[in-house]
Amino acid sequence: MNYELTLGLEVHTELSTKTKIFCNCTTEFGGEQNTHVCEGCLGMPGTLPVLNKSVVDYAIKTGLATNCSITQFNKFDRKNYFYPDLPKAYQISQLYFPICQNGFVEVNTDDGNTKRVRIKEIHMEEDAGKLIHDPWEDCTLIDYNRGAVPLLEIVSEPDLSSAQEAIEYLEKLRAILQYVGVSDCKMQEGSFRADINLSVRPVGQKELGVRTEMKNMNSFKAIARAIESESKRQIELIEEGKTVLQETRRWDDNKGKSFAMRSKENAQDYKYFPDPDLPPIEISDKQIEDIRKSLPELPEQKKLRYVTQLGLPEYDTGIITNSVHLVALFEKTAELCGNPKEAANWIMVELMKLLNDSATLPEDMSFDDTSLAKIINLLAENKITRDTAKKVFAKVFEDDVDPEQYIKDNNLAVMTDNTLIKSTIEKVVADNQKSVDEYKGGKTQALQYLIGQSMRALRGQAPAQEVTKILKELLD
């Protein structure tokens, strides 16, 4: 029997505001345990939360960039649960009046079309502290630095139907969040996390299957693996005549499988109610319009402009526009070298290779953003060969060297002294009499060998055309 997948995602993204959602503690990542903490974010008696104004602005930005309508009357609610990652024993969240509703994000589907993934809602809430298991004493240690860092939870409708679509959606969403500047979206630092709601059903069946919720994936690859594994597990259960239980499961990426955390029967009763400590928020039409006007060019608009105005291939623009860091490098390079196609080409070929080989993410690139343009310009002016350009770029990528200085220090510039080139080639010809004879006897491959030897003697710093020309003159 054939089955189809139904997927919905809940994305949590930490906002890049300077301070926490309800107090003035810093949101900076890292730092000694419990040093970004005050009485307020520890929920001590007598403290009161006061909302960070930027959190509302960031939420509106995100909503507008994802085609949502903005809820103009907002309220926070308490989600009660007893777990030490929240010292108050409740999380301040939004249940009844989420700030953004009914939006969508467009993604590319497996068959090359685009698909609208509807966004049910986006709400504001606070992050929880970090629990660390102490194996020496078999107890749990708590660091509340992350506690009360502002979060947006972005809830999609179950509109996705494959792991690939889910990744497309997440990449698009991440790009949007980075473009509008509300989050750095670093999965490895937990500022961009996704939970998966997944069910399977036989093709043709009208009602949806029983869904499970999966947590704890910390990379796109892990999300894709978790989706594959969970759909397989559910299909196997159905094939064996067993039932899928509605439950929350925890993904273990090392073991490549998930484990049940809690089932529907012992699901939490969160006893939501409006938080009496926080007055409602009213958002005016003017505030929404002002923010709408301030939105930057979004990935889809940028992609369209790159294709229609710069004449870049659609595939390349898709890759580049999905990363705000690649966009920044591309735009700087294109501006400085005046050749967008060449800039895109270097990013798609050489940079991608360097990123892949060193397992580096675009956000962790640390070289000067003018260096690639310098290399492209030197190449265009024939001051270096293409081989040298690639080598210099690899060095720039690795050690952030200045290309011009590096070329000078290592004597990598193209030889401009034609007499020197000629004398070097003459020496190669004299040293390789056998190949010269072979060439003269009609064996054309011998010429390639002689070119290779000449390039080697010239340390790759003479233009290949020039070398071939001189060689032929000497031989013919």
Place this chain on the structure above:
Amino acid sequence: MQIENDIIRYLEAQSKIELSDSQRDECKNNLQNIVSFIDTLSELDTNGVQPLIQSFPIVNAFREDEVTPSVDRELLLSNAPNKKDGYFKVPKTVD
């Protein structure tokens, strides 16, 4: 609405407390009184009336996004019954 024993037991579990039989009976009676009172209120027709979720006429109480120093860790941890290496320490919790 009738308060039965299973509701009391559910609330005990939620509150992480355990009542004796006599306490449970007493609790049941008290809760029944409260719930019956609410039931009386429910007789009122509130169609078209906005729910009241805030008793003070205040909206938009905001704070600027400016960092101020956090509180000294030793001071914050001084009330904690258990601590270790600058962490709060609690019994092992498994998700």
